[in-house]
Amino acid sequence: MDNETILSVNDLSISFKTLNGMVRAVRGVSFDLKRGETVAIVGESGSGKSVTIKAVMGILAGNAVIDSGSIMYGGRDLIKASEKDYQSIRGSKIGLIFQDPLSALNPIMKIGRQITEALRLSDPKISRADARKKAVELMESVGITDADRRFDQYPFQFSGGMRQRVVIAIALARDPEILICDEPTTALDVTVQARILDLINEIKQERKLSVIFITHDMGVVANVADRINVMYAGKIVEKGTADEIFLEPAHPYTQALLAAMPDLETSERLMSIPGTPPNMIFPPKGDAFAERNAHALEIDFEEEPPYFKISDTHYAATWALHPKAPKLEMPEVLRNRIARIKEEA
Amino acid sequence: MGKYVLKRVGLMVLSLFIIISVAFFALRLIPGGPYDDDPDLAPEAQAALIARMNLDKPLPVQYVLFIKGILMENNWGASLKLRPGISAFDIIKERVPATMLLNIMSLLISLPLGILAGTLAALYKSKWPDALISVLVILCISVPSFIFATLLQYFPAYRWELFPLLFNATGNTAARLKSMILPVMALSFGPIATVCRYLRGELIETLSSEYMLLARTKGLKRAQAIARHAFRNSCVPLANIIIPMFTNIMGGSLVVETLFSVPGIGTLIVDSINTRDYTVTMAALLFYSFISVMTILIVDLSYGLIDPRIRLGAKGNE
Incomplete structure (x- = not known):
């Protein structure tokens, strides 16, 4: 390539x-x-x-x-x-x-x-x-x-x-x-x-x-x-290589999507994403996903997050990556699955 | 295919039989008889005529005799009143050309004009040409043909003297054609509107279909894609409405022929009903029914030609 x-x-x-x-x-x-x-x-x-x-x-x-x-x-x-x-x-x-x-x-x-x-x-x-x-x-x-x-x-x-x-x-x-x-x-x-x-x-x-x-x-x-762009409400919220998106998802929406995906090994209950996508005639002011995100911060409703660089190829638009933000906990289903994949590799 | 055609022809004959039977009895429900009000006819002569035409026998017997005459001798009976003694079949034969000419010309004009208008309306959907055409369509569909006929007779023919008022059956070909323009126009407004409205709907649906998008993404120009993929597909269901349309034109021509005194079946049927000339009415009715069932048959058979899904349908999916 x-x-x-x-x-x-x-x-x-x-x-x-x-x-x-x-x-x-x-x-x-x-x-x-x-x-x-x-x-x-x-x-x-x-x-x-x-x-x-x-x-x-x-x-x-x-x-x-x-x-x-x-x-x-x-x-x-x-x-x-x-x-x-x-x-x-x-x-x-x-x-x-x-x-x-x-x-x-x-x-x-x-x-x-x-x-x-x-x-x-x-x-x-x-x-x-x-x-x-x-x-x-x-x-x-x-x-x-x-x-x-x-x-x-x-x-x-x-x-x-x-x-x-x-x-x-x-x-x-x-x-x-x-x-x-x-x-x-x-x-x-x-x-x-x-x-x-x-x-x-x-x-x-x-x-x-x-x-x-x-x-x-x-x-x-x-x-x-090879590379993945995750889109939500008309915006790319996270982009990275396939490995980065699957193993180190940073945006809460990406994590929710992955946690909702069934596979053969997962024994826990799959997560579903609550709510519905926003009405795009009146796009939300801050992070469009905030309404459906249980861990949303106050600023998520106020201001649109910029892209935070995670690596040269990996970016995510979420306030969770801001240095001052509390660390985002990945859903348990996802954490277990990623651990399992890494073990196998 | 042969078996299918045979089956359809059988059903056609059955429909015609039912139509004849119902019409036969319905006609006799009209009060009065063919010779009731004839002042020249002595009561004895009247009785003799009635006896000769079998009109004195009970209705079921008359019916059996009528059917037998058709089946055994191909005899449609003689005209009772309009032209006494002349075979009803011959009278019809004489009148067919004028009616068919009128109807077929109307159809030939309506189809292309309707298709053109419908295509324009679909391509300019929600823009002014579409709005204009829609208004005209509503006007043409809701106003019956005899109103158009009267208006055409009044303005272009009477006031402006552009066309003759009545059909000219005796003049030379040019004069005859000129006198046909108004009746054909009167007959065509409705069908043009019907075709236009229908095609517009179909075409709008096809234009927004996925396969039109595929045709575009192949690299076809918009005009190419419309001509090759949208147009033919929209014309398939059009075959559907040609049946009721043709019979509609025929129905309209009953009145329009009378208004323009076109010597066609329409005038004949009105006259014969008015004079209780049962045999002529029956023959004329049969003619209309025959044309209707034939159109249905032709349209059904032509589906296969246009739409492979119907032609090959029997072989099914693989």
């Missing part, structure tokens, strides 16, 4: 105009994607993770407003890019895999055509036979057996896992260098999930892709990510 940054999101803020007011969906998100690595963005529904990557793809809904920030890619700021500029990036440089493969494919168009359509965009002069050959190869490379026959089938003749493979094949058709996976396994069975994750890891190695992986599932992240 060389350390060249190929995509860099800086201080991105996005709001949605609604009848009730402006919804502050993303509030100052920054992260980098380095060549060949997988960066995960983790957070619950409504935390702004999907909005962030839609902004990267330039497919935000009509009522979205980008308040500030930049998305630097290939030496230019994608936020200022025209629709025409985007045309040369979307699909060909950055591919996207969707959350729900069941609805991501056009139900009345043959699978093959949906793939060759993408191929044709990169190579308008490609012959029918060549396009078909390439598409069948692509299908085989994502693990679709009997690809030549299935080329002429329709989405409804495919299972969920197979459809997700088709979606991946479409995303790969134009040979992008960045692959964005938006909860690619959420809609799938657990057994299929594992296979799709393996496939994503495999193609990432083979094609030397850089991957942005969006999920709410800490268990999934553990299998794929």
Whole structure:
């Protein structure tokens, strides 16, 4: 892995105009994607993770407003890019895999055509036979057996896992260098999930892709990510390498997420996070998680915490890291689990 | 597929039979008979005519004779009053071209215009073109076709003298076509609005679908994505409303034909009911029913052509 940054999101803020007011969906998100690595963005529904990557793809809904920030890619700021500029990036440089493969494919168009359509965009002069050959190869490379026959089938003749493979094949058709996976396994069975994750890891190695992986599932992240950004209420509250996030979580939200994650060894009762995420029309003044945090300090309700540096790669936005703050006790489930993992390692 | 078509045709024949039977008895419920108010007819002659047309027999016997005539001899009976003695079937045959021309032209105009307006409304959702089209749609759907017909006759035809007031059945082709413009317009406002409203809804739904997003992230331009992925998908359910639409146009044409005195089935059916010409009414009704069940059949069969999920549905998932 060389350390060249190929995509860099800086201080991105996005709001949605609604009848009730402006919804502050993303509030100052920054992260980098380095060549060949997988960066995960983790957070619950409504935390702004999907909005962030839609902004990267330039497919935000009509009522979205980008308040500030930049998305630097290939030496230019994608936020200022025209629709025409985007045309040369979307699909060909950055591919996207969707959350729900069941609805991501056009139900009345043959699978093959949906793939060759993408191929044709990169190579308008490609012959029918060549396009078909390439598409069948692509299908085989994502693990679709009997690809030549299935080329002429329709989405409804495919299972969920197979459809997700088709979606991946479409995303790969134009040979992008960045692959964005938006909860690619959420809609799938657990057994299929594992296979799709393996496939994503495999193609990432083979094609030397850089991957942005969006999920709410800490268990999934553990299998794929090099670096993790934990998002809450439109902000990245903690970022670090996978080891740092899993073994030394510093933000109370990260800890709560991890403590709520089931695994095979934990015998204690799993923790749940009380309350609901804040209404983003009126974002809370201080730490957005304070309301749901049993150990919240007074200042958490007053002032937004800055990022505290834990190591060169590990940052967290919580007052608990302030030198004067009382030391944050990790939930017991989590403490035991981390101890166990460290012992095994 | 062949078996399916056969089954559908069988059901079609059954529906037609039920329609004929109900209509036969319903028609006889109208008080009076074909020769009641004819001052030229001596009572003896009247009695003789009634006997010849079997109208003196009990209703069930008349019904059996009527059905037998159709099945055994393909005989629809002769007109009782309008053109006595002429086969009802022949009278209908004469009137079909004018009606079909009117209806098909109306359909041919309504579909593209409705699709165009619906597409515009969907693409400019919540902007002024959408608002304007919505107002027009409500106007066109809620105002019945005979009001449009009267307005068209008054303004463009009577006041401005741009078009002839009535249908010109005898003139040359150009004159005939010109006289058809107003009746076709009167018939088309409603269907245009129906198609427009329906397509707008469908298209808005498809435009916000995940597969449109995928089409965009592939790198398709917005126009390309709409043309290839949204448009066809939105047209599939459109086939659904063409059936009631076509029968609606036919229903509207009953009145519009009379207003513009188009020598079509619509005028015929009104006249024949007024004069109790049972055989002609039956034949005309059968014609309308036949067209309706045929449209349903054609639309059902064409689903498979547009939507592979229906065509291949029987083979199921793998």
